Amino acid sequence: xxxxxxxxxxxxxxxxxxxxxxxxxxxxxxxxxxxxxxxxxxxxxxxxxxxxxxxxxxxxxxxxxxxxxxxxxxxxxxxxxxxxxxxxxxxxxxxxxxxxxxxxxxxxxxxxxxxxxxxxxxxxxxxxxxxxxxxxxxxxxxxxxxxxxxxxxxxxxxxxxxxxxxxxxxxxxxxxxxxxxxxxxxxxxxxxxxxxxxxxxxxxxxxxxxxxxxxxxxxxxxxxxxxxxxxxxxxxxxxxxxxxxxxxxxxxxxxxxxxxxxxxxxxxxxxxxxxxxxxxx
Numbered sequence: 001x002x003x004x005x006x007x008x009x010x011x012x013x014x015x016x017x018x019x020x021x022x023x024x025x026x027x028x029x030x031x032x033x034x035x036x037x038x039x040x041x042x043x044x045x046x047x048x049x050x051x052x053x054x055x056x057x058x059x060x061x062x063x064x065x066x067x068x069x070x071x072x073x074x075x076x077x078x079x080x081x082x083x084x085x086x087x088x089x090x091x092x093x094x095x096x097x098x099x100x101x102x103x104x105x106x107x108x109x110x111x112x113x114x115x116x117x118x119x120x121x122x123x124x125x126x127x128x129x130x131x132x133x134x135x136x137x138x139x140x141x142x143x144x145x146x147x148x149x150x151x152x153x154x155x156x157x158x159x160x161x162x163x164x165x166x167x168x169x170x171x172x173x174x175x176x177x178x179x180x181x182x183x184x185x186x187x188x189x190x191x192x193x194x195x196x197x198x199x200x201x202x203x204x205x206x207x208x209x210x211x212x213x214x215x216x217x218x219x220x221x222x223x224x225x226x227x228x229x230x231x232x233x234x235x236x237x238x239x240x241x242x243x244x245x246x247x248x249x250x251x252x253x254x255x256x257x258x259x260x261x262x263x264x265x266x267x268x269x270x271x272x273x274x275x276x277x278x279x280x281x
Contacts, residue, residue, distance in 0.1 A: 045221030080137035102201030
């Protein structure tokens, strides 16, 4: 999962003024798309006229985001859900990206594809060191499956550690690795062609425990956008998502399914409209 997440500060100048939504979006294409989804949710809530948007280019660790939401300096963030986040904050239980973040392919070093061609079982995969961010919910998933995980704190370090042989594969959501490899031409990296990890995974918007009003606005807007098709329009038409689904060949990959201890019993698995179905692609 990417490091940044989103920060959003909500403050009204006066009772008559519009509420200003200030949120941080890095230049990462995934972050830009999530920022646009947030805008869509506010618009589709039927209360879009009550808000103005002030976008900041800023990257914060998830730990800092959670603490900032709890103290009130930030009022909405997004992240892959974890038990601790759901205990400390109020999740909006609609998976951003339709759960696509739980479909993982690997960034590997150029010349290493033959090693992955020999992987037939989960036990084979456990022999390969994988890199993942220390604070990411995915790290809990991989470790729970007894996979060999190297977990540095910084996102950018993962690419250089992979290139330097500190581990041998960097699992990424299927829409992430293409731009990540292309933007680092100085590193000896490529995308693995054969393996797909699949596990239940939801990235949610989170607000503070007492901010039920904003949670209701975002949830209603998201549900309205899903119902009228505008969410699918913005999601599947996005060049990052469209290109990734075209190039990843998901149906042809060897699938390893993992459980996810991060997922709450309250996760809306029964609502099929919220989740990606590989058979529909």
